[in-house]
Amino acid sequence: MAAERREWERFDRRRRIGRFLLTLVAAVAVVGSWRFMDTGIVRPETIPREVGDLLTRMYPPDVAYTARIVGPLVETVQIAALGTIGALVLAVPVALLAAENTTPNAATFWLGKVVVTVSRSVNTIVWALFFVVLFGSGPLAGAVAIAFRSVGFLGKLLGEEIEEIDFGQVEAVRAAGASSAQVLLYGILPQVKPALVGLSIYRWDINIRDSTVLGFVGAGGIGVQLFRAVNAFAWQSVATVLIVILGVVVATESLSAYTRGLVR
Amino acid sequence: MAAGSRTWERPTVFPRRGVKWAVYAGVVGFVIWSGVGVGADPARIAGGLGRSGSLVGDFLPPSATPRQAQRILDKMLESVAMATVSTLTGIVLSVPIAFMAAENLSPKPLYALNRGFISVSRAFNAIIVGIIAVKAIGFGPLAGVLTITFKTVGFFSKLLAEDLEDIDMGSVDAVRASGASPVQILLYGVVPQIVPRFAGLSVYRWDINIRTSTIIGIVGAGGIGSVLLTAFNRYDYRYVTAILLAIVAVVLVAEGVSAVVRRRYT
């Protein structure tokens, strides 16, 4: 009885030491980080006043500016839609490569994984910088950037979905003499279709948010208008743009949640 | 058994076949309209793709002078530092906001206000928050910390508030029944129920913050992003590749650290 209790205590102590060390590491990291940063002339205690000051200057929002941002807003939605569709087209083969049960061999499997990792690790805005060089500034570069960023996301999650499918169904279709394309259409596609639709809508929702900043690097969308207003210190116009973005994002989020609920 | 051949059409989710085709046509129309809208004409795409070969050549192999490498290192450390500090500040600020945004613990107006704040925080991309932070308090990592803190609060207090809404009110009542003060109720009835997920979420958010902190320098909010933008603007593409590799490496390491810590300690 006593021996059992001692053992239990030891385990508890080890756990506690582990947690303590982890907390210590975190604390040291935070303190070290703060001291490392060159925070410049700005004193942290002035932040609330500065931010408050800026918000005051934004009020009231410039309602008349709304007319000027309808076009860029539509462009943002278009970029997100095209980017998502492009990503979907590219993601299906990537997912098939990155799924252990459909990839032809080890080399293709790693190719799939590499595409997924690279796409996911590079931010949309960086992809946009790259495609602005390639296609010139404008929404085309933005749409391609959105697509390249989304491929990894869709490819990864879709690939995981493909790894989960019931392979017996695939085998049965193959046993009837179906070609590879037909096996894909009848054996695999029906099983991953709900995920395919759900993930695409979800990514479209994310892409709307991402598309709002493409304008900063000249890749189109409402961001162009936003940054123009910011640089002109037209804070009331900035407020209008921000409110519109907020509205669109909230609307797409609810639409996305609703549509995903419909797919079964 | 009808004579001759029966036909079969696949049933659709739409009430009528006409509706189905209308929806399909609408989608196709929208895509074409979008394509025209963004100026995706084939010639331009072909031209761009034609250039891509030589452009990729410009980006390879990655290279950086010793001074540039030193700069990558400095600014990368700044990014990590920004992410680390703002994870803490973000979490600290999230706790009261989460309590105020939990439907079962907070009065209605306060609940609505805090939920609104969370929605705003989540709706805006870090780049937009960053550019406004820079205008408010000037260039540098402090603007970055402000940005990432703001984004962290939206993420963290939403999840925390949901956890709080799911807690077992029975044990809270039990603590209250023993004559505990509100603070004691919080410490003994509520906190133990949410602590386990708390640690895991913190590390997870730190991982996301690392990703954000490597980017927002593009708008002047500190970290490696500024170096990246400068290199791009100077057409120093091999240096760009070196910076990108550094970013990808740091992001992957952070992801790994976060995964290991979450698996071990939660």
Next chain:
Amino acid sequence: MLRVVDLQKTYPTGDEALKGVTVSVEGSETVAMIGPSGAGKSTFVRCINRLTEPSGGEIHLDDTTLTALGDDALRSARRDIGMIFQEYNLVERLTVMENVLTGRLGYVSAWQAFRRSFPAEDVERAYEILERVGLGDMENKRVDELSGGQRQRVGIARAVIQQPKILLVDEPTSSLDPETSDTVMGLLTDIAAEREVPVLINIHEVDLAMAHADRIVGLHGGELVFEGTPDDLDERGLDQVYRGADVPENVGNGRASEAGADGDALAEADRPLAGET
């Protein structure tokens, strides 16, 4: 006619599932393959249409040597082999009709398959077969709404619409209750008889095998240990199949001269009955 000669299968793990099995299925007979689990029954059936690639031996279906075919030719050959699976292996999220028409995929292009535009006679035949298996009016139901017995009927319809030269059936009843098992087996053998298609059924329920098969072959440890009619299958034969008793010389009529009391008791205990899975 299906002729399997000296079929061998060794898995990459070193497992010898089949150690040279020779079996023929002729005319329109129904052959049941019995044996304990792990005897290699499933592997045997799956090797025939090469869902599992055999390691050695030859398989002939009429004039085609299946083991010698390349990918494309194998795909065409598979059109002539209907297969019915243990877990039905229907495409759950498609309708009954789509699942049945899956059996005709080998005859249409990928684009036609995508458009679901199958030749009119295929659709007509699908309706007829669905009526025959008792699923008339069910064509637009999604398979995941059906019961186990109904699913296996769809499985039968999918195999039959291929107008196969042989039906391979892999444990058709092990996911069904005893009563449904018997009905499904009856339906399966009746339809095969009507269409004069030979059937090879791999089944572990001896009672069902005896009731529905013309001939029985028994596998033990990857080797053929019994071959004969249901009447030939006595306690001694069961002993060979389920306990791996020494293979006697009289394989072929399966008559067992002496069966020890000890062996009987064990055979009873080991023999799975219909309904057990």
